[in-house]
Amino acid sequence: AQTVTQSQPEMSVQEAETVTLSCTYDTSESDYYLFWYKQPPSRQMILVIRQEAYKQQNATENRFSVNFQKAAKSFSLKISDSQLGDAAMYFCAYGALSGYALNFGKGTSLLVTP
Amino acid sequence: DAGVIQSPRHEVTEMGQEVTLRCKPISGHDYLFWYRQTMMRGLELLIYFNNNVPIDDSGMPEDRFSAKMPNASFSTLKIQPSEPRDSAVYFCASSRWGPGELFFGEGSRLTVL
Numbered sequence: 001a002q003t004v005t006q007s008q009p010e011m012s013v014q015e016a017e018t019v020t021l022s023c024t025y026d027t028s029e030s031d032y033y034l035f036w037y038k039q040p041p042s043r044q045m046i047l048v049i050r051q052e053a054y055k056q057q058n059a060t061e062n063r064f065s066v067n068f069q070k071a072a073k074s075f076s077l078k079i080s081d082s083q084l085g086d087a088a089m090y091f092c093a094y095g096a097l098s099g100y101a102l103n104f105g106k107g108t109s110l111l112v113t114p
Numbered sequence: 115d116a117g118v119i120q121s122p123r124h125e126v127t128e129m130g131q132e133v134t135l136r137c138k139p140i141s142g143h144d145y146l147f148w149y150r151q152t153m154m155r156g157l158e159l160l161i162y163f164n165n166n167v168p169i170d171d172s173g174m175p176e177d178r179f180s181a182k183m184p185n186a187s188f189s190t191l192k193i194q195p196s197e198p199r200d201s202a203v204y205f206c207a208s209s210r211w212g213p214g215e216l217f218f219g220e221g222s223r224l225t226v227l
Contacts, residue, residue: 032213039182043220043221045216045218050215095214100169102213104149106155107157
């Protein structure tokens with residue numbers, strides 16, 4: 001079974017600074033997708049960024065970027081110029097191309113301080 | 115286009131009562147998923163459907179849990195009888211294809227007293 005591990009239960013960053021959230025996963029598949037989801041206090045799960053394993057280039061969405069290390073099975077999320085609205089739970093998720101559902105990590109709670 | 119719609123948003127019930135959670139997926143999405151979120155266990159997949167057919171229900175914790183998808187625009191998750199340990203947020207999500215991007219509903223927070 002594929003597992004997703006987020007080793008940082010909580011992280012804190014000052015406004016305008018940069019923070020990196022870690023995620024590792026375990027799989028024997030070669031084709032898969034990785035995702036970062038954000039869950040603010042409103043509870044709504046929102047997709048932040050997606051990475052296809054076959055792409056060597058790291059995905060970027062505005063202030064959000066990933067560092068995808070396929071050999072190391074690592075998928076970290078970097079948030080630049082952090083804003084108060086970035087405060088939320090962040091979940092890393094894995095989906096095998098041969099499968100159907102996403103497996104989620106336990107999440108990292110991000111606190112943004114003024 | 116409307117997103118995934120879940121109801122009720124909040125449900126408080128007493129132990130032993132039947133609970134029914136409802137979900138309307140995004141039109142055109144072939145996959146529907148039910149997840150449960152708790153502090154201890156995080157997000158757990160309960161069951162998912164492809165074209166209204168249940169594909170994998172191995173995550174359903176007990177026989178007290180059942181899920182149906184009678185048509186492409188409606189699914190239910192039923193707990194009968196409910197127990198306090200069922201208290202959680204239940205999410206419904208849909209996607210165009212299996213491991214693709216999931217679109218989540220706002221979740222149903224269930225409290226069983």
